[in-house]
Amino acid sequence: MSTIPLSAVLPAGFDPSQVKLHCAVYNGERHPIDVLSNDPEAWKGWNSWRGVKDDFNRQFVFSLAQDRHDPTLWLFGGIWEVTGRRHEPRALSYDIVLRDDLMGPFIQRLWVRLPLAGRNRRRNMESLLDQMTVSSIQEEAFVGDPFPGxxxxxxxxxxxxxxxxxxxxxxxxxxxxxxxxxxxxxxxxxxxxxxxxxxxxxxxxxxxxxxxxxxxxxxxxxxxxxxxxxxxxxxxxxxxxxxxxxxxxxxxxxxxxxxxxxxxxxxxxxxxxxx
CATH class of the missing domain: 3.40.1440 (GIY-YIG endonuclease)
Structure with a gap:
């Protein structure tokens, strides 16, 4: 069965050249998939954090949380609009708003396949879009791995x-x-x-x-x-x-x-x- 490109489920008129891709990974304390599924305010903070560079220098941030078990699998965490920026590094320097009108129903339900190379986790979306495919779309929002027995x-x-x-x-x-x-x-x-x-x-x-x-x-x-x-x-x-x-x-x-x-x-x- 052929794979479905992520571009097939993006909103009409979606311009990836206006979007930064945020591929959130384990930060030494918390796994992003746990934050996304359990702590909405903390997840917003992950997407408003500025490091040394002004990485989120575009209008939108397309956020993904890496799966705990498979590093090529990512859970969709929403499209955020950047409404304000400050120059302070290593702080919550971006003002962001979740755009529910842009793929809101897919949040915590859409799994994206992306074998991301390199250490940079904040990329221009158009540079990776052709590598991103739909792994699955679940009926229910992901809230964590079920009890295994x-x-x-x-x-x-x-x-x-x-x-x-x-x-x-x-x-x-x-x-x-x-x-x-x-x-x-x-x-x-x-x-x-x-x-x-x-x-x-x-x-x-x-x-x-x-x-x-x-x-x-x-x-x-x-x-x-x-x-x-x-x-x-x-x-x-x-x-x-x-x-x-x-x-x-x-x-x-x-x-x-x-x-x-x-x-x-x-x-x-x-x-x-x-x-």
Whole structure:
């Protein structure tokens, strides 16, 4: 099947020579697709930010957020009109207005395929338009990856933080009334930390605390955070469930299984567990 060029869905009379393409990528703290799907004001800020150069020096900004898993896939984040500019670098120096009349229904629904080369993420749109194709147009706006199933969780801390920030109902309902044993491991070193949720604290509440504190008040994780730094820690630490049960499960059983997994994964001697 032949691909559909992005130009086929652009508004009539759309002039790419008046448009800057903003291909937003991970900034070391947040993934743009999380910002677009969860925080409209922050997303506006991403598109009004001026670096050293006056990159958004045209009438419009065509915004895209890079997919977390596929660097050639981008989610459409709207067409913004630049109504004012200031010369201050590294600040929100552009006044912008979202033009809902220009492809508004496609926001968070249109996926664009663009294998972007080079480090420049703010380009003249006409220079890349012939490389941009329609990957898909979804019926519903993208609000984050759906809950994969208890036995298929393998997510970085940044992803857990995004899910918690959005209060994703599919994730929350699946986890908040479950006890369980989980592992948090550094994907570069393989060093594990085994923990558990028991008592009145379900997995959702426990992981929400990690999202807020990064370390969950665990001594070993605190030390690891200090060693590798926050940016690397958010990306490298991954969460998975080892076992999970209903809230009716006896706490003694949960703690017994936690000890078992600490022994199996050598998380005391080779990981971050201190007890």
């Amino acid at each position: 208890h036995d298929r969780i393998n997510h970085a801390l940044t992803e857990i933080q995004a899910v918690v920030a959005q209060q994703r109902p599919d994730w929350r309902i699946a986890l908040e009334h479950m006890k369980g044993v989980y592992v948090i491991h550094d994907q570069e070193t393989g060093e594990p930390y085994v923990g558990s949720a028991y008592g009145d604290t379900g997995i959702w509440q426990r992981w929400s605390y990690y999202a807020a504190t990064l370390h969950g008040d665990n001594i070993g994780l605190k030390e690891h955070l200090e060693t590798i730094g926050e940016v690397a820690y958010r990306e490298r630490m991954r969460f998975a469930l080892l076992e999970f049960w209903s809230m009716r499960t006896d706490d003694g059983h949960v703690l017994e299984r936690e000890a078992y997994w600490k022994s199996v994964l050598l998380s005391r001697s080779l990981g971050h567990n201190k007890n």
